[in-house]
Structure formats: structure tokens, C-alpha cells
Amino acid sequence: MALNTGLEKIVHIIPLGYEIDRAVVPFQDQIPGRVYLLAVINNPDLDQNMVAQQQHFVNQVKARLNKTTEVITINTNMFELQDVIKTISGIIRKEQEQGNRISVNMSACGRLTSVGAVVAAMAYDVSLYYVMAQDYARTEEEINLHGLSICPTPNVKRIVNFAFVQPDEIGKQILVSLYKKGKSMRPIDIFEVLKDLSVQGYGVLYPEVEGKKKRELQIRQLMKLDKTFLTRLERDKLITREKHGRNVFVTLTESGRYMACLSGLLE
Known part of the structure; x- marks a missing residue:
């Protein structure tokens, strides 16, 4: 079991699809200590062009995060809801054992993955947020620069949690x-x-x-x-x-x- 060091870290979990702005814009106001990027970066069963595209967005997000932020990339099957829930829940449980403050971004991924993010975040009563898009990319150049959504300034909506009844x-x-x-x-x-x-x-x-x-x-x-x-x-x-x-x-x-x-x- 991980030990609580007494030094709280701000930790963000970001299931990532074809987005950049929605992943990084929230950090204009606050620099996190650790960021988990969940993405399909290695899956021989999927179209490899799609996997290569996803790697581009992972690289762009990592490049735009503050150099003091620890970034952990986790290969995740984003098309399998149980795998998403399992991965996010495991991260939350580990980080909670260390006494860290955890937030989950539900807006930088596809709809199915977003469901998994919501379920895991609410089950553990951690902060859940959605980054509002102010425009959408129309050209390949805009997509490569911003991802599918354009968010020049942080417009973050906090989602209210409700209790999950779980076994002991x-x-x-x-x-x-x-x-x-x-x-x-x-x-x-x-x-x-x-x-x-x-x-x-x-x-x-x-x-x-x-x-x-x-x-x-x-x-x-x-x-x-x-x-x-x-x-x-x-x-x-x-x-x-x-x-x-x-x-x-x-x-x-x-x-x-x-x-x-x-x-x-x-x-």
C-alpha cells in the first residue's frame, strides 16, 4: 500500500481522445503535480493510423504541460468501458492512499470513455469537471493545433457528485x-x-x-x-x-x- 507522505499533490486524470485544448487549458490557473494521460497508444487489434494519430495528441498534450508536472501515460482500451473504469479507479484508489487531491477530466475523450470517467470519479467522490468548448476545429491544421475542440480560455464546469452504494x-x-x-x-x-x-x-x-x-x-x-x-x-x-x-x-x-x-x- 502506498504511504501518505503528508504532502498533498494535485493530481489530474485525463482520458484522452483527439483533444489538446480541453486537456491543458484548465492548467492555465493551476499547475498540477501529477497528470495521468489515458489513451490508446499501443493496440495491434486497432487501426494503426488511428493509434498513430492518438499518439500525436498525447505528445502535444505532454509538450504543453508545465515541465514541473509529472506525466504518466497509461495505455488504455478506450473502447472498453470496464477497462476504463478499472484503470481510473485503480489510479484514484492509489492516489487517495497517498493523501492527494484528485480531479478527473471527462471532456477530453469520446462519449463512452466519458461515461467510465464519470462513474469512477463519482464512486470515489473526487472532483469531476468538464471543459466547455468555445469553438470547434474545421481544418486539419486547427485539429493538429487544438484538437477537435478550441478552448482559448479556461471555461470549466464542475460536475456535482452523487453517492454510489458499494460493497464493503x-x-x-x-x-x-x-x-x-x-x-x-x-x-x-x-x-x-x-x-x-x-x-x-x-x-x-x-x-x-x-x-x-x-x-x-x-x-x-x-x-x-x-x-x-x-x-x-x-x-x-x-x-x-x-x-x-x-x-x-x-x-x-x-x-x-x-x-x-x-x-x-x-x-
Whole structure:
């Protein structure tokens, strides 16, 4: 876990499409300590001319940022909403652990990516803003100079956040484990996750116990898993449970996949 140094940094996260002004104009008034640029800069499955164009905008934005600003470029699949949410959430979680002040720019990218930026920013209650365009580029020269939008002066609209109801940390860890597994898990598989997390009541698992105490411990661990964790996740439609014979299988729903991405725990 990253340590809080006590020295707050101003951090901006910018999912970047074919924009320049919308990415850099807000910094006329305030120089950030760190900027994350999320963009498609390496993807063999996409049109390479498009990837090369995107690299141009990344280079232009980096060139116009203050030399004292640390710039971190992250290759991100901007056409996959879960990947956008996962990447932004991971950055926010890490920066919050360091005690930094985070802002997310939702206006320098395409519509789908913007949705991911909004979801992640609101889930973590960080500053979210939209840079208003004052004109739009009409020629290739203008696009290369400004990006698709022309913003000679900062006209920044702050977006009001609303609360997201998320699982507790243990619930998030269960969702992340299901996401990483890529298939259904049995309760005993989830017990192993809880043991690794040092969750109370799972320090010793029932298969490790002999005799009558084994059955007693199994019942206690199953009941706690059900009432404390799985029932809540199922109620929120993040998982489903299905019984096959004597086995119960826990499966991540599509909503659960998004919540796992939102956890900030996925690389």
C-alpha cells in the first residue's frame, strides 16, 4: 500500500481522445503535480493510423504541460468501458492512499470513455469537471493545433457528485476474486479468499479440522459467508447463486463485473 507522505499533490486524470485544448487549458490557473494521460497508444487489434494519430495528441498534450508536472501515460482500451473504469479507479484508489487531491477530466475523450470517467470519479467522490468548448476545429491544421475542440480560455464546469452504494472491502475482494477467476466459485473457494484476507472466523477452515468440530465449524463458516457477505452481494444483483447437487456455485453478474472494476483492486 502506498504511504501518505503528508504532502498533498494535485493530481489530474485525463482520458484522452483527439483533444489538446480541453486537456491543458484548465492548467492555465493551476499547475498540477501529477497528470495521468489515458489513451490508446499501443493496440495491434486497432487501426494503426488511428493509434498513430492518438499518439500525436498525447505528445502535444505532454509538450504543453508545465515541465514541473509529472506525466504518466497509461495505455488504455478506450473502447472498453470496464477497462476504463478499472484503470481510473485503480489510479484514484492509489492516489487517495497517498493523501492527494484528485480531479478527473471527462471532456477530453469520446462519449463512452466519458461515461467510465464519470462513474469512477463519482464512486470515489473526487472532483469531476468538464471543459466547455468555445469553438470547434474545421481544418486539419486547427485539429493538429487544438484538437477537435478550441478552448482559448479556461471555461470549466464542475460536475456535482452523487453517492454510489458499494460493497464493503470484503465484498469487493470477493467480487475481484470472482472476476480474476473468470468462472463460478464454490463457498470453499471463497473461504480461501477470506482466510488470505485474515477475516475473523476463517483463520482455520473446516477441511483442516477433524471429527465433530469439523461439521460445527463448516456450519458456522457457511452461515457467516451467507449472512454477512453473499446475501448482500446477491441482493444488490452483483452475484447469483445456483445449487447443483450438494454444491453451490457463486457467479459474478455483469453488474458485479463493473463493480469489481470499480473497486480499484484490479491491475
